[in-house]
């Protein structure tokens with residue numbers, strides 16, 4: 445059964461996010477050593493929003509992006525802009541009210557920016573729903589929100605709020621890029637930062653910067669044990685289905701996890717979500733999605749994505765030291781939290797403000813989730829060392845050439861694509877994702893295309909096999 449469904453994927457569905465359809469972008473690569481006041485590493489929603497708030501402030505601001513603008517986690521999200529985030533306010537306890545205020549501020553920032561800059565990104569006001577089988581949990585979340593003055597309705601097995609949105613994240617980011625360039629922000633794409641020292645080193649050039657903003661999702665050069673000590677990575681499977689019954693709501697449900705929203709005549713449907721250290725069989729995971737989603741119509745796009753889940757469910761935004769700042773750990777709510785990070789990081793740079801709630805140096809270590817994270821990352825590391833040399837499927841072989849462990853993918857034209865079977869980040873062995881045709885690290889989430897080019901961090905190196 446699995447193979448039947450899997451074989452059909454190739455014929456019928458595009459293995460990419462719907463937001464990347466018709467992606468057009470003109471890029472400029474870094475071609476010399478440069479100096480700047482603020483260097484932003486990463487061209488996702490965090491990086492571009494930070495630059496937007498630093499425009500025209502008498503600072504030389506530069507963005508470097510290792511691939512292209514928006515193509516990281518942001519391009520693969522479901523792009524809901526909402527403050528109703530499952531049962532977050534129950535979880536956050538005494539931090540719930542300040543978190544809510546920041547979410548509302550972020551929604552206001554993003555919608556006002558879209559209006560002010562006249563950005564055509566299919567912004568749509570929709571109602572947000574959270575479904576849960578346990579009515580008591582819904583009532584508790586509703587009561588908390590109502591005590592903060594939010595109007596929440598309980599209907600059957602869900603709660604709902606108004607004044608939330610959905611949009612097209614790539615149209616938004618590409619327009620922001622245009623605005624940034626017009627306002628003298630320099631943007632260099634296909635420019636990979638590989639080392640931060642007194643200078644910042646890209647593959648070929650050096651950058652001198654007074655401040656550095658790490659907007660690169662999973663930072664490889666700092667927080668060496670970000671996973672598993674401070675957080676874990678959660679992966680989900682998403683598809684876009686042709687469906688003419690566009691409805692004016694977005695929803696999420698826990699147990700089982702489902703997330704839905706509409707985009708024009710498409711239904712975006714997500715299932716998952718699991719710690720990337722577990723459930724490695726991507727064929728099986730995608731098959732499950734296809735089985736569930738097919739009942740809504742014809743699936744056109746299919747992809748997966750992962751985000752950083754912090755131990756205390758709050759984002760990591762702020763100063764690491766006087767030179768380094770970071771925005772990450774958005775717990776799958778990066779449209780609001782990435783926007784918020786952009787505002788906060790710019791405020792820190794311009795006015796040295798302090799935001800205690802999101803402080804990167806807060807105590808994330810002594811947390812009940814920590815032991816489970818450490819065990820699952822260790823399990824992933826060891827398990828994949830052991831399955832080395834196992835035949836993965838008929839097109840993929842793990843073997844050794846001379847003394848090097850390699851993975852070989854044999855494409856439909858019988859061409860062999862050979863990569864080192866070792867993630868350059870911390871040395872984990874890789875798995876093959878034979879739906880999206882990527883080599884994935886099950887420990888910290890680096891992803892590489894079939895030829896070994898790194899498409900998602902924390903690795904900042906490729907794994908293309910070089911004949912000795």
Ligand SMILES: Cc1cc2nc3c(=O)[nH]c(=O)nc-3n(C[C@H](O)[C@H](O)[C@H](O)COP(=O)(O)OP(=O)(O)OC[C@H]3O[C@@H](n4cnc5c(N)ncnc54)[C@H](O)[C@@H]3O)c2cc1C
Pocket residue numbers: 485486487488489490491508509510511512513514515516517518519520521522523524525526635636637638659660661678679680681682714748749750751771772774775776777778779780781782899901904
């Ligand atoms: C399945 C799923 C669904 C989601 N849906 C939603 C949703 O509906 N609503 C919501 O609010 N959030 C959602 N999120 C969360 C959201 O997508 C992310 O939190 C957000 O996109 C992160 O943005 P970012 O700018 O931090 O990272 P990214 O978008 O990943 O940007 C980081 C950029 O840095 C670049 N980079 C990395 N390393 C380097 C380097 N060494 N040198 C140069 N550049 C580098 C990368 O190439 C990348 O482009 C979802 C997440 C998942 C996993």
